Amino acid sequence: MQQAIAIKEDILSRSNERKRKTVEALWNVLLELRAKGVKSFSVAVVGKACEDARVLKTQSIRNTSGADFRNLIAAFAVDGDDALSSRGRQARSPLDEAVDAIPDLDVRTRLRIMVAENRKQRDEINRLKEAFKHLREPAIAPSAEGAIELFPPASPSFRDIDFVPLRKFLSADWLDDNHWHIEANGAIYDADGNRVTPVAFVPALSALIALIDNHDKP
Structure with a gap:
């Protein structure tokens, strides 16, 4: 969860007291969702949990001013996927290592999110291909x-x-x-x-x- 923590600390370092409290509250909501076994950290899911906890409105996360909240949520989700992934930290690809070497935190975060989503889509396509291999032409009688x-x-x-x-x-x-x-x-x-x-x-x-x-x- 190092990437998400780094993003949270970066946001806190440049925010006023009110926003810092909101970010900490959002972080607690994310931790609670993970503890409950939630797998999807979409804006809709996190927004509803934030509204239930009276932390944030979903629309506040979607707004232009909510970019920090969205980046934190996305990084939290990606870090969770990495922790559960069979790739593990010791089997990181050259692409992962190249992204990690980028000094700009915002660019690094966005690229990690894109890589994670592309992997998810590739895995889904591979599953569909496997399913189609088992399709058969209509039998004859x-x-x-x-x-x-x-x-x-x-x-x-x-x-x-x-x-x-x-x-x-x-x-x-x-x-x-x-x-x-x-x-x-x-x-x-x-x-x-x-x-x-x-x-x-x-x-x-x-x-x-x-x-x-x-x-x-x-």
């Missing part, structure tokens, strides 16, 4: 006369399915029209911070569409 007969032509194939609505669901225009946005955890949230889709839904659906698009290509 003998007819009453002993002849081989395929399933009725009405059975849909990937080519028969219209994926335009799915693509539209993830389009920027559709999200803007509905006042939705995508959080770092891969879920879609509405304007009030309510989660519309499951966590990791967006990368999973994007990967699914990409795999289906390439399914029948030679």
Whole structure:
């Protein structure tokens, strides 16, 4: 949790007394969420916990002035992922080491968050690829006369399915029209911070569409 602690100390060092108290209270909320076994540290989840504890409003975290709060939350989540990761501190990649060597704390934090999210999406795509390996073409069954007969032509194939609505669901225009946005955890949230889709839904659906698009290509 060294990265999150470093960010917290940096924020405290340049904040007034009121903000320092808020940051410490937010930190306690994050620790309580982790103690409860919470895995998702999205703004919506942390914001609700902060509101319940009368620490912060969710909108205060989302606002431009809430960048410090968001950076602290993101770093806390990333540090937690690193602690639970099978990679461990002794198996850090060259990319991790390069990011750690960046002197600017803000740049280093943002890059670590991006790397962690990219790894999550890559793992999700790999899981989808493994799942697709187990898909089978429709089985064949003998007819009453002993002849081989395929399933009725009405059975849909990937080519028969219209994926335009799915693509539209993830389009920027559709999200803007509905006042939705995508959080770092891969879920879609509405304007009030309510989660519309499951966590990791967006990368999973994007990967699914990409795999289906390439399914029948030679």
